[in-house]
Amino acid sequence: MEGGGNLDAAIESLLNVEKQMRLAGDVSGTKKAVTDILQLCFEARAWKTLNDQIMLLSKRRGQLKQAVTVMVQQAMQYIGETPDIETKIELIQTLNSVSAGKIYVEIERARLIKELAKIKEEQGFIAEAADLMQEIAVETFGAMAKTEKIAFILEQVRLCLDRKDYVRAQILSRKISPRVFDADTSKEKKKLKEGENIVEEAPADIPSLLELKRIYYELLIRYYTHSNDYLEICRSYKAIYEIPSVKENPAQWIPVLRKICWYLVLSPHDPMQSSLLNSTLEDKNLSEIPHFRLLLKQLITMEVIQWTALWNAFKDEFENEKNMLGGPLVEKAAEDLRQRVIEHNILVISKYYSRITLKRLADLLCLSVQEAEKHLSDMVVSKALVAKIDRPMGVVSFQTAKDSNDILNLWAVNLEKLLDLVEKICHQIHKETMVHKAALKV
Template sequence: MVMGNSGNLDAAIEKLLNEEKHGRLAGDVAVTRKAVTDILRLCLEARDWKTLNDQIVLLSKRRGQLKQAVTVMVQQAMQYIDETPDIETRIELIKTLNSVSAGKIYVEIERARLVKKLAKIKEEQGLIAEAADLMQEIAVETFGAMAKTEKIAFILEQVRLCLDRQDYVRAQILSRKISTRVFDADASKEKKKPKEGDSVVEEAPADIPSLPELKRMYYELMIRYYSHKNDYLEICRCYKAIYEIPSVKENPAEWIPILRKICWHLVLAPHDPMQSSLLNSTLEDKNLSEIPNFKLLLKQLVTMEVIQWTSLWDAYKNEFENEKNLGKSLGEKAAEDLKERIIEHNIIVVSKYYARITLKRLAELLCLSVQEAEKHLSDMVVSKALVAKIDRPTGIVCFQTAKDSNDILNSWAANLEKLLDLVEKSCHQIHKETMIHKAALKA
C-alpha cells in the first residue's frame, strides 16, 4: 500500500513538473506558481518530508526559474514547518529553505524569519552560542521591504542572544543599529502610500510586538548591558526612558518600582553635570511624593550639607534590601558604591565652605581615618571632580585653584576699575546734593 502511494505521488509530481516546465519556459507566472504549490501540497498530504525537501531544492535549481515561483514556494513551505512530526524533520526543512533562499534578495525577509526559527530551536536545545552565531549572519537593517517593528525585534533578539552568551562587545555594536529616536516617532506622520519606484514594505507578522513594547524590551536589554559595566548613570537613563512610556506612566503598580530604581541609580551614579541635571529634574517630578523616603534621599544629595553615613544607612538599609524583592537587585557592589558616593558628596560640601582645612578635621567631618580621607580626596582630584592640593608635611588641604601672575594682575586691575567707578559715582552724588542744597538756600 505504501509503495502504491509512493508510486502515485511520484507520477503526480512528474506530471506537475512537466506543467511547471512548460509554464517556466513560456514565462507564464500563474501556471508555474500553481504547479510549484501543487507539488509541495502533494508532498505534505503524503507526509513525505524527504521528497518535499528534494523537490524544493530541485525546483529552485531549474534553469531560468522564475523569481515569483521561488518566492511562493519558500512562503508555502514555511507554513509547513509547524506541521513537521519531530524536531529533526523541522530542522532539516528549515535548513533546506535556508539554502534555497541564500543570496536571493527577493526572499531575504523569508530567510531572516527562517534563521530566527532555527535560532530559537538551537536556544531551546541549550546551544546559545550556535543560536547567536546564526542570528548574526543576517543584517536586517539593509532590508528595505521589512517592516520597521520586525527589524527592531530581530536586532533585539540578536542583542539578547549576545548578552546570554556574555559577548558584551558585540551586543553593544548590534544595539547601536537601533536609533532611539525611532521609538518616539509619530506613526500618524509616517507616509502611508509609497511613491512610484519605492519598495513596498511588508506588514509585520502578528507575533511582532508594538513599538512601545519594543522600546521597553530595548531599554531592558540595555540595562542588562550597563549592569555588567556598573554604569549607574546609563542604567538610570534607561529606567527613565521606560518610565516615560505612556502605558507605564498610567499604571502606578508599574511606575513606582521603576521610579525607585531611578532614584537609587541616581544616588549611586558618580557626581557629574549629567547626574546633577537628572537629579534636579527627578526632584521636580510630582509622582515622587508617592515615595517620600526617596524624595528625602534625593533632597539630601542636592542640599549642601554633610550627610552622616551611619544614620543614612540605618534609615535606608531596609529599602535597599527590598529592591531584591521588587525585581532586579542593585548589584553586589552597590552598598560599597553608595558609601563612596556619600563620601564624595561630603567632600564637595566641605570644599564649598572651606578654602583651607586640615586633613585631621576633614577626616572628622567625613567620619573616616586620615588615610581614608586622603585616598578619597586624591581619587576625586584624579577624576577631575574637584580641584584640591594637599600639603602633607603640614597636613593642610587647599581647595583654592592656584592663580598665575596674569590672573592676579587681571583681578587687581578689575578691582581698581571697580574702586574708581565707585569713587566717581560717590563724587557725582555729593556734587548733586550740594547743588540741590544751594538752590534751596537761594529760594
C-alpha cells in the first residue's frame, strides 16, 4: 500500500465486492467490505481518501443501515489517531454529515458533536461550541444510556453558563428531573431491554450517577448565583450535602454545611426558609461548627439582634469563605446579611408591639427614622408583614384590619367566655350557700 496507485486499485477492487454484497442483500459481507476499505485508508494514512470513501459509501444506492452504522463506528476510532487538529475536525465533520438525519446512528452523531464542541471550546470559540451542542436533543434518544444523556445535557448547560446565556441554561437544566438521581441503578440494569430497543452501555469517561448529581447542583448554584436566589443556592448545597461520598468525608461536608448556613441566613424569611432552618439546626454535624449553630439559633430566637455585635463576631468567618470549597459568597452578600438582620428585628418587634412610634422603632433597629420606614415599607410590600404607618403621628400599627365577620366572631367568642364565667360564679355561690346552710343546721 505504499504507492497511491496500489491503494486506489485495492479500494476499487473492494468497492466491486461491496456492490455485489449490497445488491445481494448480504449484510455481513457488505459490512466486511466497508470496514476493509476504511482500514486500508487508515493504514495508508490517506485521510482525504478516507473522508471521500466515507461519503461515497454512505451515498451508494440502497446502502444498508448496518453498513453505515459499522462504518461510522469504525471511523470514530480513527479520530484520536489523526495527525493534526485540522484533519481531526475534517473527519468529524464528514462523519457528522453522514450521520445527520439517520436515527440508527443518532448516538454516534451526538458523540461526534460533543467531540467537535470540545475542540471549539479549547480553541476559545465557546459560543460556537454551545450552538453545536444545542443542535442535539439527547432526551429523545431511546437507546442512549441514562448517565450519558444526563452528562450531555449538563455539558449543554455548562456551555450556556460559560457564554452567560442564563435563560437557555435554565431551559436546558429543566430537562433533568432531580428525582432521576435517586433511582436505584441496580434495578435499572435488569430493564435494559424494552421491546426491541437495547440501551447501549455508557462510555468509560462518563461519570457515575452520584457524580453527575454533584455536577448538576454545582451548575444550578452557578445559575442561581447570577440571580442572587439565596434559598435555591442553599437547597442546591443541601442536595450536595446529602450525597453519601460527601457526607462520609468531613473535609468535604464541613465547607458545604458552612455554605448551607450562610445562604440560609441570607435567604428572605418564608415558610421554606424556616423549614430548612429548623431541619439544619437538628443536624448533629452542626456541633462540629458551633459558631454557625449560634448564628442559626439567633435567627429563630425572638430577640432583637445587634448588627454591629453580629458582624464583629462573624466577619472573619465571612471572609474565610473565599478560601473554602465552593468559593466566596456573592458580592452583595454582606449588604444582604444586614438586610436580613433588620427584617428579623422588625418581625421580632411586631410580635411584642401592637403599636410603636417610628422613633422608637428606629432606635431599636439602630437606624435613622427614614431607613426604618423604608425597610418596614419594603416588608409590607413583599407581604412578609402586616403594618400601617400613621406618618403625621409617627406611629406604626402592627394590628391587622378586621372585617365585619371577624369582629362578630370575636364578639361571639368573648360573649361565650363571659357566659361561662357567669355560670361558674353562680355555681360557686350556690356551693357556698349550701355549705353555710349545712353549718347553721348543725
